[in-house]
Amino acid sequence: MSDILRTIDLSKRFRNTVALDHMNMAVPEGSVYGLVGPNGAGKTTTIKLLMNLHQPTAGRAEVFGHDSRRISPQDFAQIGYVSENQEMPEWMTVGYLMAYLKPFYPTWDAARAAELLRQFDLPLDRKLRHLSHGMRMKAALASSLAHRPRLIVLDEPFTGLDALVRDELIEGVLESADSATIPISSNDLSEIESFTSHIGYLDHGRLQFSEEMTSLTERFREIEITLRSPSPSPAPWPATWLNPQQSPAVVRFVDSQFEQDRTVAEVRRLFPDAQQISVNPMPLRAIFVTLAKAGRKAA
Numbered sequence: 001m002s003d004i005l006r007t008i009d010l011s012k013r014f015r016n017t018v019a020l021d022h023m024n025m026a027v028p029e030g031s032v033y034g035l036v037g038p039n040g041a042g043k044t045t046t047i048k049l050l051m052n053l054h055q056p057t058a059g060r061a062e063v064f065g066h067d068s069r070r071i072s073p074q075d076f077a078q079i080g081y082v083s084e085n086q087e088m089p090e091w092m093t094v095g096y097l098m099a100y101l102k103p104f105y106p107t108w109d110a111a112r113a114a115e116l117l118r119q120f121d122l123p124l125d126r127k128l129r130h131l132s133h134g135m136r137m138k139a140a141l142a143s144s145l146a147h148r149p150r151l152i153v154l155d156e157p158f159t160g161l162d163a164l165v166r167d168e169l170i171e172g173v174l175e176s177a178d179s180a181t182i183p184i185s186s187n188d189l190s191e192i193e194s195f196t197s198h199i200g201y202l203d204h205g206r207l208q209f210s211e212e213m214t215s216l217t218e219r220f221r222e223i224e225i226t227l228r229s230p231s232p233s234p235a236p237w238p239a240t241w242l243n244p245q246q247s248p249a250v251v252r253f254v255d256s257q258f259e260q261d262r263t264v265a266e267v268r269r270l271f272p273d274a275q276q277i278s279v280n281p282m283p284l285r286a287i288f289v290t291l292a293k294a295g296r297k298a299a
Contacts, residue, residue, distance in 0.1 A: 002065075004029040004151060004181045005050055009059035012045050012205075019045040021205040022059065027183050027198070034192045034213075035185040036284075037202035038292050043185035044083075046202070047155045050183075051081060063151070077105050080144030080180075082137070083155040088128050094139050095124035098146065105147035113146035120168060134165035141169055145176055152176060154184040158191055166191055193284040201288075203295045213284075220287045221258040225251040225267060226276040234270040242294045254282070254290045 005027035012020040020042045027033045035043050048054040050061045052068045061068040064075050092100065098117070102108045117124065120138035128136060137157060144152065152173065158166045166188070173182060174195055186192050193213075200210040209216075223241075230248040237244060240257040251271065255263050260279070267277055282290070 002029050003027060004064060005033075005183060006062040007046070007050070007059065008062070010046075010049060010056055010061055011058040012042075012049060012054060013057045018205050020049070020056075023202075023205070023207050025200055025207055025210055027181060029181050031181055031197045032177055032195055033181070033183045033198045033200065034196035035183060035200045035202060036187070036189060036192075036288060038295075039187070041202040042205040043202055044155055045205075047083075047153060047183070047185055051079075051153060077107070077147070078150040080147070080149035080152040081155075082140045082144050082153070082157050084137075084157060084159045086140050088136065088140065090129035091127060093125055093127050094122045094131075097128065097139065097143055101143055101146070107149075108147045112148060113142070116142040116145055116172065119172060134161050137161060137165070137169060138172075141172055145172060148176070148179065150180055152180045152182045154182065154186075156185055156187070158186060158188040170195065189285040189288050190283070199284070201291060203291070208291070208295075216287065217281065217284070219256065219258050220282050220290070221255050221263070222280040222282055222286070223253055223255055223263070223267065224278040224280070225271055225274050226278075227251065227271065228273045228275045231271055231273050238266065238270075242290055243297075254287075256290075 003026040007023045007025045010020055010023040011018070023046065035046065037043055045054065049056055050063060050068050052071055055069065063071055064078070066072070066075065089097065094117070098113055120142055122135065122139055122142060128139060131139060141157070154173070157169060161169070170191065184192060184196070196213055198211065199213050199216050201208045227249055233244070233246060240255060241253045242256055244251065244253040264277060268274060
């Protein structure tokens with residue numbers, strides 16, 4: 001599997017603010033890659049650098065193996081792009097927008113376009129300025145999927161949408177997942193957890209990790225230790241045990257490198273008075289909150 005998107009020591013400054021700091025990321029072809037992190041972590045900046053909407057301060061971004069600053073018209077014709085703040089020609093109707101875009105894309109599929117318009121229940125004769133936010137996002141997605149792009153870039157597409165519209169957008173995206181690579185930046189973690197294959201976590205402009213979703217969820221566990229009697233905290237506290245909480249009878253933490261035998265053995269070594277050890281899997285949102293809290297404490 002080749003990498004359809006890459007960043008190599010990619011950095012971006014806005015005056016004195018470091019938005020991205022030597023970021024190295026690879027998005028495998030055929031993946032649905034979720035780029036997550038706190039607000040201001042650099043997610044949208046990364047997307048805009050990849051799409052040549054910003055110029056890097058240092059390093060480079062690559063799309064289809066080419067420097068993003070020199071993406072050809074042929075490459076752009078293989079990309080669909082949807083952003084929460086996407087500018088659209090508001091004087092156009094939905095139908096006019098689709099007809100206007102058709103000549104720019106050699107692979108435009110009229111049947112697929114009509115299917116998307118029906119699926120999203122988009123009114124052809126209504127001007128874009130008169131659409132709700134949810135309907136505008138549907139129109140943006142329909143216009144970005146109709147040419148069956150090889151790469152579908154989604155930048156916070158679910159922000160401010162109700163649950164029904166989010167489900168409709170996700171359904172539309174997943175129908176294209178078999179033939180496209182889909183990088184998506186989002187804070188709607190419960191939504192993207194259900195369909196992403198890979199996750200990259202950004203914090204303060206640095207990519208903290210990038211891995212398959214199955215690997216991430218396997219290595220994070222919430223550990224709860226019930227003690228027979230109060231015990232002091234171990235010193236030093238293991239570096240991979242995050243956000244410890246301790247009361248006289250209970251100790252809780254998150255192990256970010258969980259291995260059943262090793263973790264349990266380490267708990268029993270450090271807490272010889274442990275009466276019970278509970279190991280609980282964590283959803284993506286809980287992992288995100290853990291990492292955000294740990295990053296705030298380390299800052």
